[in-house]
Amino acid sequence: MSRLKRPPAPSPPRERILQAARALFYRDGINAVSVEAIAAAADTNKMTLYRHFSSRDALVAAYLEGLAAEGEGIWDEARRQHPGDAEAQLRTILRQVSQWASDASARGCALANAAVELARRKHPARRVVEAHKRRQRERLAALVRAAGYARPERVADELFLLVEGARVTLQSVGPEGPGARLYTLVSELLDSAPRRRAVKA
Secondary structure, eight states, rough: OOOOOOOOOOOOOHHHHHHHHHHHHHHOOOOGGOHHHHHHHTTTOHHHHHOOOOOOHHHHHHHHEEEEHHHHHHHHHHHHSTTTOOHHHHHHHHHHHHHHHHSTTTOOOHHHHHHHHHHOOTHHHHHHHHHHHHHHHHHHHHHHHHHHHHHHHHHHHHHHHHHHHHHHHHHHHHHTTTGGGGGHHHHHHHHHBBBBBOOOO
16 A cells, blocks of 8 residues: 655744745845745745844845855856866856846846945945955955966956946846856966966865
Protein backbone atom coordinates (compact mmCIF):
# COMPACT_ATOMS: atom_id res chain seq x y z
CA MET A 1 0.00 0.00 0.00
CA SER A 2 1.53 3.29 -1.08
CA ARG A 3 1.76 6.12 1.38
CA LEU A 4 0.13 9.41 0.59
CA LYS A 5 2.63 12.18 0.10
CA ARG A 6 2.30 15.03 2.51
CA PRO A 7 1.90 18.45 0.93
CA PRO A 8 4.98 20.64 1.30
CA ALA A 9 5.03 22.73 4.47
CA PRO A 10 4.19 26.38 3.88
CA SER A 11 7.06 28.86 4.02
CA PRO A 12 7.50 30.66 7.35
CA PRO A 13 5.81 34.09 7.50
CA ARG A 14 9.10 36.02 7.50
CA GLU A 15 10.25 34.28 4.34
CA ARG A 16 6.90 34.86 2.63
CA ILE A 17 6.99 38.54 3.56
CA LEU A 18 10.49 38.96 2.16
CA GLN A 19 9.57 37.13 -1.04
CA ALA A 20 6.50 39.32 -1.51
CA ALA A 21 8.44 42.49 -0.75
CA ARG A 22 11.15 41.50 -3.20
CA ALA A 23 8.69 40.96 -6.04
CA LEU A 24 6.64 44.09 -5.37
CA PHE A 25 9.52 46.45 -4.60
CA TYR A 26 11.32 45.44 -7.78
CA ARG A 27 8.27 45.56 -10.01
CA ASP A 28 6.61 48.73 -8.71
CA GLY A 29 9.39 50.59 -6.86
CA ILE A 30 9.99 50.77 -3.12
CA ASN A 31 8.09 53.99 -2.49
CA ALA A 32 5.00 52.83 -4.38
CA VAL A 33 4.38 49.66 -2.37
CA SER A 34 2.40 49.76 0.86
CA VAL A 35 2.77 47.51 3.88
CA GLU A 36 -0.81 46.36 3.30
CA ALA A 37 0.04 45.22 -0.24
CA ILE A 38 3.06 43.26 0.97
CA ALA A 39 1.09 41.59 3.77
CA ALA A 40 -1.68 40.61 1.35
CA ALA A 41 0.79 39.21 -1.20
CA ALA A 42 2.48 37.23 1.59
CA ASP A 43 -0.88 35.83 2.71
CA THR A 44 -0.54 37.36 6.15
CA ASN A 45 -1.43 40.59 7.93
CA LYS A 46 0.23 43.81 9.09
CA MET A 47 0.48 42.62 12.69
CA THR A 48 2.52 39.60 11.62
CA LEU A 49 4.66 41.71 9.32
CA TYR A 50 5.52 44.12 12.13
CA ARG A 51 6.24 41.18 14.44
CA HIS A 52 9.09 40.22 12.10
CA PHE A 53 10.15 43.70 10.97
CA SER A 54 10.07 46.62 13.38
CA SER A 55 9.20 49.10 10.62
CA ARG A 56 8.72 49.41 6.89
CA ASP A 57 12.25 50.82 6.66
CA ALA A 58 13.58 47.71 8.41
CA LEU A 59 11.77 45.51 5.86
CA VAL A 60 13.27 47.49 2.97
CA ALA A 61 16.73 47.13 4.54
CA ALA A 62 16.27 43.36 4.95
CA TYR A 63 15.15 43.07 1.32
CA LEU A 64 18.26 44.87 0.11
CA GLU A 65 20.55 42.93 2.46
CA GLY A 66 19.31 39.73 0.80
CA LEU A 67 20.09 41.09 -2.65
CA ALA A 68 23.53 42.27 -1.52
CA ALA A 69 24.31 38.82 -0.10
CA GLU A 70 23.41 37.23 -3.43
CA GLY A 71 25.69 39.68 -5.21
CA GLU A 72 28.57 38.77 -2.91
CA GLY A 73 28.13 35.13 -3.85
CA ILE A 74 29.54 35.52 -7.36
CA TRP A 75 32.92 36.48 -5.90
CA ASP A 76 33.11 33.32 -3.82
CA GLU A 77 32.02 31.19 -6.76
CA ALA A 78 34.69 32.71 -9.02
CA ARG A 79 37.34 31.95 -6.41
CA ARG A 80 36.14 28.35 -6.13
CA GLN A 81 36.26 27.95 -9.92
CA HIS A 82 39.69 29.55 -10.34
CA PRO A 83 41.69 29.28 -7.10
CA GLY A 84 44.84 31.38 -7.19
CA ASP A 85 44.09 32.84 -10.64
CA ALA A 86 43.03 36.45 -10.13
CA GLU A 87 42.74 37.18 -13.86
CA ALA A 88 40.37 34.26 -14.42
CA GLN A 89 38.36 35.23 -11.34
CA LEU A 90 38.07 38.81 -12.58
CA ARG A 91 36.88 37.86 -16.04
CA THR A 92 34.49 35.23 -14.65
CA ILE A 93 32.86 37.83 -12.40
CA LEU A 94 32.59 40.36 -15.23
CA ARG A 95 31.13 37.72 -17.54
CA GLN A 96 28.57 36.77 -14.90
CA VAL A 97 27.60 40.38 -14.29
CA SER A 98 27.34 40.98 -18.04
CA GLN A 99 25.13 37.93 -18.47
CA TRP A 100 22.90 39.13 -15.66
CA ALA A 101 22.68 42.54 -17.31
CA SER A 102 21.63 40.94 -20.60
CA ASP A 103 19.00 38.75 -18.93
CA ALA A 104 17.58 41.28 -16.48
CA SER A 105 14.21 42.91 -16.90
CA ALA A 106 13.84 46.53 -17.97
CA ARG A 107 13.76 47.56 -14.31
CA GLY A 108 17.54 47.25 -14.12
CA CYS A 109 19.56 46.85 -10.90
CA ALA A 110 17.37 46.73 -7.79
CA LEU A 111 20.12 48.15 -5.58
CA ALA A 112 20.80 51.06 -7.93
CA ASN A 113 17.06 51.73 -8.15
CA ALA A 114 16.85 51.76 -4.36
CA ALA A 115 19.66 54.30 -4.10
CA VAL A 116 17.70 56.64 -6.37
CA GLU A 117 14.43 56.16 -4.52
CA LEU A 118 15.81 56.45 -0.99
CA ALA A 119 16.91 60.06 -0.98
CA ARG A 120 17.31 60.27 2.81
CA ARG A 121 20.99 59.52 3.47
CA LYS A 122 20.34 58.13 6.96
CA HIS A 123 17.69 55.68 5.77
CA PRO A 124 18.84 52.24 7.00
CA ALA A 125 18.23 50.70 3.60
CA ARG A 126 20.28 53.35 1.80
CA ARG A 127 23.19 52.51 4.09
CA VAL A 128 22.87 48.89 2.98
CA VAL A 129 23.18 49.93 -0.68
CA GLU A 130 26.12 52.25 -0.07
CA ALA A 131 28.00 49.65 2.00
CA HIS A 132 27.42 46.98 -0.66
CA LYS A 133 28.59 49.18 -3.51
CA ARG A 134 31.71 50.17 -1.56
CA ARG A 135 32.50 46.52 -0.86
CA GLN A 136 32.03 45.65 -4.52
CA ARG A 137 34.38 48.41 -5.61
CA GLU A 138 36.99 47.47 -2.98
CA ARG A 139 36.87 43.78 -3.92
CA LEU A 140 37.17 44.71 -7.58
CA ALA A 141 40.22 46.87 -6.91
CA ALA A 142 41.86 44.09 -4.88
CA LEU A 143 41.26 41.56 -7.64
CA VAL A 144 42.54 43.90 -10.35
CA ARG A 145 45.64 44.51 -8.25
CA ALA A 146 46.18 40.76 -7.73
CA ALA A 147 45.76 40.17 -11.48
CA GLY A 148 48.82 42.34 -12.09
CA TYR A 149 47.45 45.52 -13.64
CA ALA A 150 49.76 48.51 -13.36
CA ARG A 151 47.13 51.03 -12.23
CA PRO A 152 44.65 48.88 -10.30
CA GLU A 153 42.66 51.71 -8.70
CA ARG A 154 42.06 53.40 -12.03
CA VAL A 155 41.27 50.16 -13.86
CA ALA A 156 38.88 49.12 -11.07
CA ASP A 157 37.10 52.47 -11.21
CA GLU A 158 36.73 52.24 -14.99
CA LEU A 159 35.33 48.72 -14.72
CA PHE A 160 33.01 49.74 -11.88
CA LEU A 161 31.65 52.68 -13.85
CA LEU A 162 31.05 50.50 -16.92
CA VAL A 163 29.17 47.92 -14.85
CA GLU A 164 27.07 50.49 -12.99
CA GLY A 165 26.38 52.41 -16.20
CA ALA A 166 25.24 49.24 -17.95
CA ARG A 167 22.84 48.50 -15.10
CA VAL A 168 21.32 51.97 -15.27
CA THR A 169 20.94 51.95 -19.06
CA LEU A 170 18.93 48.75 -18.84
CA GLN A 171 16.18 50.84 -17.29
CA SER A 172 16.69 54.04 -19.27
CA VAL A 173 17.10 52.63 -22.79
CA GLY A 174 16.35 48.92 -22.42
CA PRO A 175 18.27 45.70 -23.15
CA GLU A 176 19.13 46.78 -26.70
CA GLY A 177 21.19 49.72 -25.44
CA PRO A 178 24.92 49.88 -24.65
CA GLY A 179 24.45 47.66 -21.60
CA ALA A 180 24.21 44.70 -23.99
CA ARG A 181 27.88 45.27 -24.93
CA LEU A 182 29.15 45.29 -21.37
CA TYR A 183 31.40 42.24 -21.54
CA THR A 184 32.93 43.36 -24.84
CA LEU A 185 33.69 46.76 -23.34
CA VAL A 186 35.22 45.47 -20.11
CA SER A 187 37.26 42.88 -22.02
CA GLU A 188 38.69 45.53 -24.32
CA LEU A 189 39.51 47.70 -21.33
CA LEU A 190 41.40 44.86 -19.62
CA ASP A 191 43.18 43.82 -22.81
CA SER A 192 44.54 47.33 -23.32
CA ALA A 193 45.40 48.14 -19.70
CA PRO A 194 49.13 48.14 -18.78
CA ARG A 195 50.30 45.18 -16.72
CA ARG A 196 52.86 44.35 -14.06
CA ARG A 197 53.73 41.03 -12.45
CA ALA A 198 50.67 39.19 -11.12
CA VAL A 199 50.45 37.92 -7.55
CA LYS A 200 48.48 35.01 -6.09
CA ALA A 201 44.80 35.78 -5.48
